[in-house]
Amino acid sequence: MNLLRGIKRCGKMTYIISRQRSTVAASARPLTDNGKFDRPSIVTNEIPGPKTRALLERAAVVHNTGAINFFCDYEKSKGNYLVDADGNVLLDCYQQISSMPLGYNYPGFLDIYKDESSLVSVVNRAALGNFPPVNFTKDLETLLTVAPKGLTNVVTLACGSCSNENAYKALFMWYQRRQRGEEPLGSDQNIESCMMNKPPGSPNLSILSFSGAFHGRTLGCLSTTHSKWIHKIDIPAFDWPIADFPQLKYPLEEFKRENDAEEARCLAQVEELIERWRTKSPVAGLIIEPIQAEGGDRHASDDYFRKLRNIATKYDIGFICDEVQTGMAISGRFWAHDYWNLDKSPDIVTFAKKMITGGFFFSDEIKWKEGYRIFNTWMSDPSKFPILEHTLDVVKSEDLAARAAGVGEHLLSGLKDFERRYDFLSAARGRGTFCAIDAVDTNTRDSVVKTALSNGLLIGGCGEKTIRFRPSLIFSIQEADMALGILDDVMQKIAP
Structure with a gap:
């Protein structure tokens, strides 16, 4: 038919x-x-x-x-x-779970790999962490042309889950560096205890997340994912704080008073959790999506996110914005958090999906100096960078x-x-x-x-x-x- x-x-x-x-x-x-x-x-x-x-x-x-x-x-x-x-x-209004920026077989994209230099990156997949190709610095500079305001560093990774997982690690490292002060990173006590999964080398810290969130399926990310039980059941999880994400009523203009009260309640709960967990497992930072995607496309007001950012600043904890699904222009801005008009940028913004590669942008404060701290063999796929460069050109032009x-x-x-x-x-x-x-x-949703x-x-x-x-x-x-x-x-x- x-x-x-x-x-x-x-x-x-x-x-x-x-x-x-x-x-x-x-x-x-x-x-x-x-x-x-x-x-x-x-x-x-x-x-x-x-x-x-x-x-x-x-x-x-x-x-x-x-x-x-x-x-x-x-x-x-x-x-x-x-x-x-x-x-x-x-x-296709789903596009590989929000992952195709320009649809299928965009004109000229297949020709990219007729260029021998692009094909070489397919045949010889570089271990970027140790042996990057000569054009890798250029690829990083291309990514930085779309960096969120105030974030001048980037690390590339393979997918959304590993982007968030490593963002947590970067946040913990930043938090501990400030706690440690002048104490050497590799003191005997730190080395011996971390090898046994014990403090102080393996500190008892936490990441605050929100009900309905989805941040990935690796172990740390699963501990901050609260959208579907099938992702989590049978898997051990960190005992970390979970705050309510505002449940707004629609149409928004008809429920402004109720929605303002709901957001105020949720913000107060975030502060209460940060305070309460100080003696149990101090909150090193929080992670939030501009729109909760897997959790049911749940929104909050721009003012809510501004106040949440202010809370993170008040308590001197990190603020991670997960833009894995919302990044790359789909929201009408290149980054969805641009709508918030923050006085202070997020400390880390993670990306993947439509960005072709995964990774995260981060501030100078978060930056670490030792090798192998955020590391794996591939650190993304260099064969995808030519597609990313051409995609960004099209998105901008x-x-x-x-x-x-x-x-x-x-x-x-x-x-x-x-x-x-x-x-x-x-x-x-x-x-x-x-x-x-x-x-x-x-049932009705599934039938539709x-x-x-x-x-x-x-x-x-x-x-x-x-x-x-x-x-x-x-x-x-x-x-x-x-x-x-x-x-x-x-x-x-x-x-x-």
Whole structure:
């Protein structure tokens, strides 16, 4: 079957909408003359289709396939359209869990590796911690062109989890350096005790995190992750303080008094926890997301974050801003924390996903001087740096942060229209194209996501009942209308 396009008027919104016709040849392709997709196309009766199911069966013999949605044909995928193993063409508003800045096979990107110098970095993966290539300093300087205000240092790593994990280590090192004063780092007492996992070499310190947070799946990160139990169960965790993240009521303008009180309560709790843990496991720092992503796209006001930063300054503890999902322009600013207009920058900002590589920016105060303290063999993948450099050029030259802001406003307007028309939807919210809306419960949310997929739209779920959008930075208003049109049909089918 194929998807035919039409126009449907919904209140004040006009959506491009897709309707199914069951007799279209499976070989039909939604391709324009220049070889780009201009709409979704479904050729199997269900997703995953027979080819994906066969691949799943083969993989399951030697691999846990419980998290696999379907297999993809990345060679055929283009822009905002993902092609699965069965040939279904999906309008992808999820983009590899918020990881593709410019969609699939962006023009000219494949040619990067026709350049021998770029190909050399693929063939010879450098151990960056010990043996970086001659152009590594240039790569670091490229990263620093987008460094958050006030942060003049950067370390590269492989992924979001290891970025946050090593950020914790850097914060602990900074905290202990100030506690130690003139005492030598490698005193006999420190050396002997750390090798036995005992103080003072292994100090009893903590990182404060927030309910609903997700910071990764390594052991330290899991201790600060509180979004899904499946990530954490059976895994030992550090006994570290957990503060409530504000639970705002929507529409925000109708609940200002209640939301202000909720944020004040949560901020007071943060201070109380810092005070209470001083004698148990002193808080060296806190970590927070500008928007809690995996926890259900939960927002707080800019004023809340400013006051939280002031609390960290007051108690002289570190402030880590986790921009793994929100970084690289999707929020309408290059860094989502830019909206806060802080008097003092975060001490550390972590990144990954759309940034192609992982790592963190940090202040001069955090900087350490000894080798091997933040270290692993690879320290990122140098073969990805040419893609990062070209991506940053496109983001800047095309002003894709402004585009995300404009398209996101249009998308959010459509979600708010849904909220008015469907009583099982609520709390439409977002910044840039980092948008979400809540269903009435988990089953309804899952039904929306599954039915949308069968109609050619790939979106995601998070939290208990949230539908989330994570499109690329080249997502257009026309594609937003198409997504809203498909969703409108889905909502009508699901509506009681």
